[in-house]
Amino acid sequence: AQSVTQLDSQVPVFEEAPVELRCNYSSSVSVYLFWYVQYPNQGLQLLLKYLSGSTLVKGINGFEAEFNKSQTSFHLRKPSVHISDTAEYFCAVTPSNFGNEKLTFGTGTRLTIIP
């Protein structure tokens, strides 16, 4: 079984400052990793994903994440945030063996941008 831990439930950041949202996972098998964003009163939207290859992946809206296998982490970063980045961010994991269809989500991090 897999599990995902997002240690920070809320992160306030000043506009144009950098941000890092932390995600750690636990799994006995290789995994694929995802970050989803949920804007207020909307569904979830894929921000970026790691399947294989380069451990630094770039997503939409200037976000990037780095996969660190030894630390079992997949932290999300943005060098300069904007008011429009205010949203809830979810880290998710799925086993990489094809045939397992389920995503396991973390509990989410609410990012609040302070003008």
Place this chain on the structure above:
Amino acid sequence: NAGVTQTPKFRILKIGQSMTLQCTQDMNHNYMYWYRQDPGMGLKLIYYSVGAGITDKGEVPNGYNVSRSTTEDFPLRLELAAPSQTSVYFCARRQKVRVSHEQYFGPGTRLTVT
């Protein structure tokens, strides 16, 4: 809506009532999912389906039922609504191909049981 339509958007039920949350996708994807989202809890998988006629339980299936008679539709049924089922419900779809593992979510149904 990422090719996933959910109806209704909002609903208030009384305890013991029943209802069906509708989910339709227009991408001909095999995999579909139902999640519930509660504050501070992330998303919990209720049921999922890997194709028409095939469904399986997720993490929190009690109090719910599903069916998948067509590829397009995946309705979620609440038979005897309880206050604990107050939540936001999301339906999602996913392709059955090796290179694609991401799920695409509908806009959600906000359900209140009083």
